[in-house]
Amino acid sequence: MDSNILRQAGLSPREADVYLVLLRLGSVQVSRIAKETGFHRTNIYDTLEKLKEKGLVSLVEMKGVMYFSAANPSRLLEYLEERKESIEKLIPDLMKLSKFPKDE
16 A cells, blocks of 8 residues: 555654554564564654554553554544644634734
């Protein structure tokens, strides 16, 4: 699957690639994500943290080993709705800064 659609939804290229790998593989360790994506492990941890903040990744510790998995793809719609609501709250302040008529 092409990750461009996920990028258009607000994910970085690395986030999109990692999320797709997790969807395809299920619950895996960072080493497996690194092997599949070719990204350095340090970058993957950073990316996983960002995806976790967006609610798109979860982690489970089993016997001292961390496993990561993708959230249900329907969570992407919830994430987009949250972003939309945040932007809608900003509009009045942005309009105050702009020179556009208030009814546009």
